[in-house]
Amino acid sequence: xxxxxxxxxxxxxxxxxxxxxxxxxxxxxxxxxxxxxxxxxxxxxxxxxxxxxxxxxxxxxxxxxxxxxxxxxxxxxxxxxxxxxxxxxxxxxxxxxxxxxxxxxxxxxxxxx
Amino acid sequence: xxxxxxxxxxxxxxxxxxxxxxxxxxxxxxxxxxxxxxxxxxxxxxxxxxxxxxxxxxxxxxxxxxxxxxxxxxxxxxxxxxxxxxxxxxxxxxxxxxxxxxxxxxxxxxx
Numbered sequence: 177x178x179x180x181x182x183x184x185x186x187x188x189x190x191x192x193x194x195x196x197x198x199x200x201x202x203x204x205x206x207x208x209x210x211x212x213x214x215x216x217x218x219x220x221x222x223x224x225x226x227x228x229x230x231x232x233x234x235x236x237x238x239x240x241x242x243x244x245x246x247x248x249x250x251x252x253x254x255x256x257x258x259x260x261x262x263x264x265x266x267x268x269x270x271x272x273x274x275x276x277x278x279x280x281x282x283x284x285x286x287x288x289x
Numbered sequence: 290x291x292x293x294x295x296x297x298x299x300x301x302x303x304x305x306x307x308x309x310x311x312x313x314x315x316x317x318x319x320x321x322x323x324x325x326x327x328x329x330x331x332x333x334x335x336x337x338x339x340x341x342x343x344x345x346x347x348x349x350x351x352x353x354x355x356x357x358x359x360x361x362x363x364x365x366x367x368x369x370x371x372x373x374x375x376x377x378x379x380x381x382x383x384x385x386x387x388x389x390x391x392x393x394x395x396x397x398x399x400x
Contacts, residue, residue, distance in 0.1 A: 266333070
């Protein structure tokens with residue numbers, strides 16, 4: 177089944193403890209992206225990648241890191257999480273470019289206490 | 290002025306009715322327009338995308354773009370309770386550019 181897989185689905189952590197949210201797609205997509213979704217603010221792009229080893233900042237990159245060493249994987253790293261990073265996170269991928277639509281993962285609900 | 294505006298709802302309509310969902314935008318350079326559906330506790334799912342102006346139909350769904358008015362619409366015919374979800378509009382200037390999302394409209398179809 178063609179899909180974007182994120183792990184974990186739920187995560188509670190403490191301020192300052194480094195964490196990684198994994199994302200993997202099995203569709204050979206070139207484009208991948210991370211979004212966070214917050215009530216009243218909608219979906220905001222954190223980082224995106226147009227190909228292996230090519231990444232760029234989205235609208236809210238502060239406090240996040242990404243890497244794209246392989247086409248299928250695009251992990252999101254929070255080096256020192258803070259409570260304002262409590263959010264619902266989505267990974268997404270696309271074959272023909274962002275504007276032909278992304279396939280989204282099921283989301284990771286992160287709580288930082 | 291926000292780049293993409295969308296009424297948050299909730300919008301409640303009886304089963305079988307025609308639903309109209311809308312977004313307005315301010316950036317005249319947008320050329321790619323998309324509609325996503327998001328069920329509770331799930332990721333957004335692409336429903337339709339269109340390029341430039343005009344209409345596009347897919348089953349019970351019709352997407353309409355009016356670039357002169359900077360206004361896009363999604364129509365759902367013969368609405369079903371399973372259509373109850375949040376609908377997000379999204380748009381972009383170029384095919385490889387980032388997508389700007391509306392905040393979504395919550396839709397309830399009443400049986």
